Amino acid sequence: MTRALDRVLGARLPAPPEQLRRGPFRPGAFPSPLHSERRAARTGAFLGLAFTVCFLTGLLSHWVQQPPGWFSWPASPSWLYRVSQGTHVATGLASIPLLLVKLWTVYPKLFEWPPAGSPARAVSRLAVLVLVGASVMQLLTGLINIAEWYPFGFFFTTTHYWTGWIAIGAVLVHVGAKAPEIRRGLARRGSPGATAGLDDATAAELTAVDTEAEVSGVPRRAFVLAAGLTVGAVTLTTVGQSVTPLARVSVLGPRIAGVGPQGLPVRQTAERAGTTDVGADYRLVVDGPDRLELSLADLQAFPQHTERLPISCVEGWSANATWTGVRLADLLEAAGLPRDTEVTVESLQTGGLYRVSTVSPPHARSPRTLLALRLNGEELAPDHGYPVRLIAPNRPGVMQTKWVTRVTPGAGGIGG
Amino acid sequence: MSTAAPRAADPYLSDPRRPATSALTPWWRWLFLLPGLAAVLYGVRGLLTAGGRVPLDSWLTWFVGSALLSDLVITPVWIALGWLSTRLLPRAARPAAVVGAAVSGVLTLVALPFVLGKGYDPANPSFLPRDYGQTLLVLVLVVLAVSAVVGTVAVLRERRRS
Numbered sequence: 208m209t210r211a212l213d214r215v216l217g218a219r220l221p222a223p224p225e226q227l228r229r230g231p232f233r234p235g236a237f238p239s240p241l242h243s244e245r246r247a248a249r250t251g252a253f254l255g256l257a258f259t260v261c262f263l264t265g266l267l268s269h270w271v272q273q274p275p276g277w278f279s280w281p282a283s284p285s286w287l288y289r290v291s292q293g294t295h296v297a298t299g300l301a302s303i304p305l306l307l308v309k310l311w312t313v314y315p316k317l318f319e320w321p322p323a324g325s326p327a328r329a330v331s332r333l334a335v336l337v338l339v340g341a342s343v344m345q346l347l348t349g350l351i352n353i354a355e356w357y358p359f360g361f362f363f364t365t366t367h368y369w370t371g372w373i374a375i376g377a378v379l380v381h382v383g384a385k386a387p388e389i390r391r392g393l394a395r396r397g398s399p400g401a402t403a404g405l406d407d408a409t410a411a412e413l414t415a416v417d418t419e420a421e422v423s424g425v426p427r428r429a430f431v432l433a434a435g436l437t438v439g440a441v442t443l444t445t446v447g448q449s450v451t452p453l454a455r456v457s458v459l460g461p462r463i464a465g466v467g468p469q470g471l472p473v474r475q476t477a478e479r480a481g482t483t484d485v486g487a488d489y490r491l492v493v494d495g496p497d498r499l500e501l502s503l504a505d506l507q508a509f510p511q512h513t514e515r516l517p518i519s520c521v522e523g524w525s526a527n528a529t530w531t532g533v534r535l536a537d538l539l540e541a542a543g544l545p546r547d548t549e550v551t552v553e554s555l556q557t558g559g560l561y562r563v564s565t566v567s568p569p570h571a572r573s574p575r576t577l578l579a580l581r582l583n584g585e586e587l588a589p590d591h592g593y594p595v596r597l598i599a600p601n602r603p604g605v606m607q608t609k610w611v612t613r614v615t616p617g618a619g620g621i622g623g
Numbered sequence: 624m625s626t627a628a629p630r631a632a633d634p635y636l637s638d639p640r641r642p643a644t645s646a647l648t649p650w651w652r653w654l655f656l657l658p659g660l661a662a663v664l665y666g667v668r669g670l671l672t673a674g675g676r677v678p679l680d681s682w683l684t685w686f687v688g689s690a691l692l693s694d695l696v697i698t699p700v701w702i703a704l705g706w707l708s709t710r711l712l713p714r715a716a717r718p719a720a721v722v723g724a725a726v727s728g729v730l731t732l733v734a735l736p737f738v739l740g741k742g743y744d745p746a747n748p749s750f751l752p753r754d755y756g757q758t759l760l761v762l763v764l765v766v767l768a769v770s771a772v773v774g775t776v777a778v779l780r781e782r783r784r785s
Contacts, residue, residue, distance in 0.1 A: 308725075384652070461737055
């Protein structure tokens with residue numbers, strides 16, 4: 208007795224006339240035995256893992272910048288966001304070769320005959336289109352975004368976030384849809400599990416393909432080596448943008464820790480932000496019961512503290528630096544506010560989504576959170592936020608507001 | 624579990640109108656299918672309600688364009704290279720050629736946005752601080768040279784053996 212849903216989904220659909228079966232649709236058009244269920248399942252397992260890591264680290268970064276009510280992000284350890292976002296970008300880059308290898312492996316499926324043998328196959332193929340479109344789009348636009356090139360016509364972060372949900376959902380659907388194939392592909396070659404659920408003829412065919420893959424012109428070992436070396440090469444040439452000891456090895460990384468004004472890379476320049484002419488009339492306003500209006504000299508008169516903290520860009524690069532300045536909590540106290548008041552920090556910068564950021568209580572009260580006046584022993588360079596910038600432990604670079612001119616109680620910008 | 628066991632266990636075997644494959648089993652596929660569908664729908668809803676930040680025509684262009692780029696450009700080029708290698712290279716040299724071409728090809732793809740430098744900003748010397756075109760060229764040449772050496776050694780060994 209067959210269940211009703213299976214009867215509908217599994218109904219055999221008529222195939223198109225055989226004369227149309229030409230070119231890549233011909234049987235044997237793709238002779239390599241590496242176009243196999245086994246290679247697809249095994250490459251897919253790595254790719255699935257990589258996508259899961261990308262999704263989770265991406266979700267975390269989204270929550271840090273747009274926290275839901277239940278979410279709280281700690282100020283310690285100071286390197287957590289650096290590691291998480293570095294992992295996000297490094298894993299995304301490593302997924303590029305993995306995805307290409309995987310798509311090559313299953314490429315003959317694009318020309319499967321009949322094109323849709325049953326309604327289940329038609330649905331499955333549509334789901335694969337969503338999977339391929341979303342996966343390639345995430346990696347492609349992500350790569351272009353870290354090159355700071357914006358030819359998209361959409362706002363990158365919003366699109367990357369929502370398309371990320373589609374991509375990870377499509378991965379899950381794919382795992383569910385291909386469950387029998389995955390189970391066979393991951394079982395040891397030659398074991399009963401490797402042909403589970405197949406009739407004898409199909410099982411023999413599958414076994415023959417996998418046996419041939421061991422000895423073909425380009426054998427399985429070369430395939431695995433190519434996949435491993437491409438992932439290794441991409442990682443080694445880029446990961447130094449977040450793993451500082453490898454900075455000089457990663458010759459394709461878009462930033463080098465130690466290279467930039469005062470030995471620190473820059474994302475937003477003072478020129479772009481329109482903050483190059485900060486004069487003697489500069490004041491920092493701290494709103495509170497005892498409102499403060501401080502000149503640069505007033506700030507220098509506060510107790511100065513030095514902290515070693517990283518800038519961790521959402522684009523994946525990060526670098527440590529030594530910052531000196533006034534503790535944010537000291538200023539809040541001087542303005543008559545509790546030391547752990549949630550505040551909004553505002554920049555002199557006139558436009559842009561990131562001109563204000565919210566400092567949540569864990570960061571406001573942290574003794575390591577500074578309104579920095581100096582970087583690596585010198586007065587801040589304009590590109591690093593002269594005269595005053597926020598530097599707090601464990602926050603993305605976009606929330607380390609530069610050219611700070613106002614501190615106000617309450618949540619007003621990114622991070623609030 | 625033997626190879627015959629799943630067939631014997633097939634509850635549909637006695638049904639002449641049974642489907643080619645069952646969509647319902649194994650049971651654990653639903654642990655992936657249902658949350659997966661929910662995530663896709665959540666993402667689609669998010670895009671549809673994002674308003675001016677995500678114009679849907681641009682999104683569709685990149686979504687469909689990405690699938691077409693991989694299916695109609697990258698993979699066919701790679702398959703054509705593989706086909707050429709079977710015609711042009713001795714069998715023993717092919718693994719090294721494939722690995723070398725894969726590594727240099729992928730490095731080129733990943734480095735391309737940096738080589739093109741569309742986001743380059745002369746006011747920010749800390750961004751794209753290297754000559755990416757030249758670096759990539761050197762990398763590709765080194766990778767191809769190594770694979771050429773390995774391939775040649777493999778061919779010579781093969782000849783000596785036969």
